[in-house]
Amino acid sequence: MPQTHEVTNQAPPLRGHDVAADPALLEALRREGAGWAEPELHELGILAGTEQAAEWGRLANEHPPVLRTHDRYGHRIDEVEFHPYWHELMRTAVTHGLHAAPWRQEQPGAHTARAAKFFVWSQVEAGHTCPVSMTYASVPALRATPELAQWLEPLLASREYDFGLRDPRTKRGLIAGMSMTEKQGGSDVRTNTTTAVPAADGSYRLTGHKWFTSAPMSDLFLTLAQAPGGLSCFMLPRVLPDGSRNRIHLQRLKDKLGNHSNASSEIEYDGAVGWLVGEEGRGVPTIIEMVNMTRLDCTIGGAAGMRAALVQAVHHATHRRVFGKALVDQPLMRNVLADLTVESEAATAVAMRLAGATDRATAGDEGEALLRRLALAVSKYWVCKRGPAHAAEAMECLGGNGYVEESGMPRLYREAPLVSIWEGSGNVAALDALRAMTRSPASVEAFFTEVGLASGADRRLDAAVTALQKELTDPAELEYRTRRVVESMALVLQGSLLVRHGAPAVADAFCASRLGGDHGGAFGTLPPGTDTAAVIDRARAVQA
Structure with missing residues (x-):
């Protein structure tokens, strides 16, 4: 076909950059005590910015997992097939310790370093981070039964990715999943009807149905079932010690809005063998140890999605010319891009602060544990709630080019709502924050102690804190008002972090818009006088 015209004024592909060259992330990494991890973070960031990594993510989503329930002879096998690039994504994540590795790492700041790497690598492809996150989160729960943790923890923390259904004791590394939700209950897990009957050998036999089980190809699951002593937590391996398949039958894979690379399934326990984790009747407190870690990853993942969308939007606007000048130089577009940057950096700051609190709480710091308990519920609610609107606005910055799959923006848009729904949707997260405040007044004190570290630095922040305390x-009707209260808590926490540690232009824009009342309902409504140039410059991709 003859060439009919020359294609001009199109942004080049965003490739060959260091995804870890993110000022807000690097500043937080050093601030939270994990600056020693910066070389490996940049190594991962450079890989994340390659054409190769982009293809891994694209094809893992365009060729979603396939369920094989039976072999050619009619025997149940309950296996899930993945595109080879899914395994490359997983192998990279495990090799770099994005899973349970920090639990076996003595170096201070291990959880913060892991959070930063999770933030960087999940920008390549979010779906595979689900099993990575669940593996990370399984360790605190398993420690409720030391004899299980003793042999499982080293394998869960191993930096070797060893895919395939075999006896867990024979593998070089393990991946863990979580299976709680049932049809009749959703988040109300106390209504679960799956039963667990004790066996003579000390194990249990589980029978029942689970409505959502993500990453069903995992080596083992933590699950909830009704034992004689009440709702309890159990560990179920996919393969039993004798090499036979456990009676965990995959019924179908969910057809989801997004997260296409990750298999989510309905499963049936048909007398499946499980081992008790913790005490009978203490299933919720036991598995909450796992949920509190996956909620951290929801917050990190929400912030990572914002950063990925933002960098694409700024890249496009930098290379696109409209009405005689670069799109990034158009005043209204500058307002939009700066506003998106402010939201992204606020999310990054609070996610990394929570990672630092995880390090210190794990080391025995009671004050950090109290702060984390409340601030995590608050931030999980707000950061994840802001993600979809942020993704939509960033996609719109590319116009029609952003609405087509080749841009990568629709995948980011489809992924954005998931972290808000996962591990407790908006109401659950907000009510969990209210529960923490009600049951642990000390967590409220820890929260305001943290926020108060910025006292006197910005009058708008001070006024917002005073209004929140009132x-x-x-x-009166506190539960009815919970979302508004938790939103205010999230904003003053983010504001305090940015005023203390953020770039001055970002902190000022945040306080003027989110706390000062001078902000519209949409992105791109920052007040006049905002230093948009200084803000937007922090969102530009840096070539590797």
């Missing part, structure tokens, strides 16, 4: 003293 709102919390009013008991």
